[in-house]
Amino acid sequence: MLDTTRFALPPRPGVGFKTQHFAAIMADPGPVAWLEIHAENYMGAGGRPLAQVCALAERFPISVHGVGLSIGGEGPLDADHLARLKHLLGWLDPASFSEHLAWSTHEGAYLNDLLPLPYTARTLSRVAAHIDQVQDTLGRRMLLENPATYLDFAETEMPETEFLAELVRLTGCLLLLDVNNVHVACTNRGADAAAYLDAFPMAAVAEIHLAGHDTQADDHGTPLLIDSHGAEVADPVWALFRHALSLAGPVPTLIEWDTDVPDWPLLAAEAARAGAVMTGAAA
Amino acid sequence: MMTRQDEFAAALLDPDRAYPPGLLGKGGPPAARRFDVYRNNVVASLIEALETGFPVVRALVGAPFFKAMAGEFVRRHPPLTPLLMLYGAELPGFLKGFPPVDGLPYLPDIARLELALRESYHAADAAPIAPEALAALPPEALARARLRLAPAVRLIRSDWPVHGIWMAHNGGPNPQPEPEEVLVARPGFDPVLRRLPAGSHAVLLALSSGGRLGDVLAGAPPNFHESNISILLQILLETRAICGISTEELS
Structure with a gap:
């Protein structure tokens, strides 16, 4: 059966919205067919942020991307934050809502990073329960994003792809495949990124992310990739993107650029490049 | 007994604390440099939020001093919600009790103004x-x-x-x-x-x-x-x- 929810965003390029690009986008979005916003930046009561997003939502499908829900947290979800999300999604009624397979809040302190968790039977049932709670509260299916990770846990029992496939099976959630995160995490753990994609539950993928990364070195002097969102998409990531599209078919694809944000023409050019790859894959 | 995330979170905010056990890199343990990526992300991103939110306080004390002071603030007062747009409400009170800025008695009120x-x-x-x-x-x-x-x-x-x-x-x-x-x-x-x-x-x-x-x-x-x-x-x-x-x- 055709899953229409999956195509709520068009299978064309989108970009992460930055306030300094507002006028350029409204004047001429170029190849950009949809926009993604970070949920937490639009939880104020009014002012410019909400006015801009209202104006954008009249012309573009909007994806709301949360960074603060801490779905992978050991403790219960923050009910106040879930209520803020419900409020935002209620008035904006976006095409999509996504969050991360990660944790960011502990004992009431918000740590402002997407922190990793071990993949065990216990963490699986906890994350599945959190996704159930989110989907029940929000009254919609959510997308869950694979993380960029810098280390692994001795107690991990299953591969990340299996963990994600189990979450899809248990909760009915969809997935956001971040191809840069795949490249970063697989390089960092010495795994084959193409094989990771081959094992990824592609039928559930409703959105793809592309972004740039930095390179550092770990304790052994081997390259350690950092998910910085501060540069152009790297060549190996474009290659993995082609591979992902060959497995998943056409999927709405986002360029994320959050630090050292470029002027609009450079961001639009990255989106155009993603669009060209998508067109080529579909041909 | 501390859980995995208790250990992880405590070590993120305390640079003097030992690395949590059982962390692996590509070549096995140690994974200290890898853990430091998270440590740095957490503290640096919150310092940056304060730099953005308090530009005049920062100008008054100087950028290097502000960074060091903000690092101390972040460890003592991590955000209580993911709404970083309002992070730093405790900064005026923190400044009042921070002896190195005693010579700038107006600083807490500038912080109140920027909030x-x-x-x-x-x-x-x-x-x-x-x-x-x-x-x-x-x-x-x-x-x-x-x-x-x-x-x-x-x-x-x-x-x-x-x-x-x-x-x-x-x-x-x-x-x-x-x-x-x-x-x-x-x-x-x-x-x-x-x-x-x-x-x-x-x-x-x-x-x-x-x-x-x-x-x-x-x-x-x-x-x-x-x-x-x-x-x-x-x-x-x-x-x-x-x-x-x-x-x-x-x-």
Whole structure:
């Protein structure tokens, strides 16, 4: 059966919205067919942020991307934050809502990073329960994003792809495949990124992310990739993107650029490049 | 017993704490450099949020000092919600108890002012009253009027020239050393600051808690000169700080 929810965003390029690009986008979005916003930046009561997003939502499908829900947290979800999300999604009624397979809040302190968790039977049932709670509260299916990770846990029992496939099976959630995160995490753990994609539950993928990364070195002097969102998409990531599209078919694809944000023409050019790859894959 | 995330979170915020056990890199343990990526992400991103939120405090103490001080603040007061737009509410209190800045006694009030500007930026929208609505009122109706201040309005009273210091860091002249009362309002999308006549802070607090203009003026502090009311109302109208006016009797 055709899953229409999956195509709520068009299978064309989108970009992460930055306030300094507002006028350029409204004047001429170029190849950009949809926009993604970070949920937490639009939880104020009014002012410019909400006015801009209202104006954008009249012309573009909007994806709301949360960074603060801490779905992978050991403790219960923050009910106040879930209520803020419900409020935002209620008035904006976006095409999509996504969050991360990660944790960011502990004992009431918000740590402002997407922190990793071990993949065990216990963490699986906890994350599945959190996704159930989110989907029940929000009254919609959510997308869950694979993380960029810098280390692994001795107690991990299953591969990340299996963990994600189990979450899809248990909760009915969809997935956001971040191809840069795949490249970063697989390089960092010495795994084959193409094989990771081959094992990824592609039928559930409703959105793809592309972004740039930095390179550092770990304790052994081997390259350690950092998910910085501060540069152009790297060549190996474009290659993995082609591979992902060959497995998943056409999927709405986002360029994320959050630090050292470029002027609009450079961001639009990255989106155009993603669009060209998508067109080529579909041909 | 500490859980995995107890250990992880404690080590993130405490650079002197040992790395959590059982972390693996590509070549096996150790994974210290890898854990440090998270440690750095957490502290550096929160310091950056404070740098963005308190540009004048930062300019007053210097960027390197601010970074070190913010690092200490972040470890003592991590955010309590993911809404970083309002992060740093505890900074004025922190600065009061931070001996290295004792020589800058106005710093906590500058931090309060910068918090107020951010709160104002994100506050709810409200349509301002037309200036004519006030001008059209006969004196007796004006005396029994209640004014509703816009949600984006914030009021600051300081023993220091906080408005003058803020202006000096945004291209204005050097301030005179005197107490100041300041209005933050949002005529459009960008908050503005206005210095108010002495005593206005108390007058506006009384008005915002529902007092009638005539009663509020009768009870105004002695330093609020009668002639100042027209100056104050003019400032409020210019900055679109009044979003409601009522002369009705309460039933």
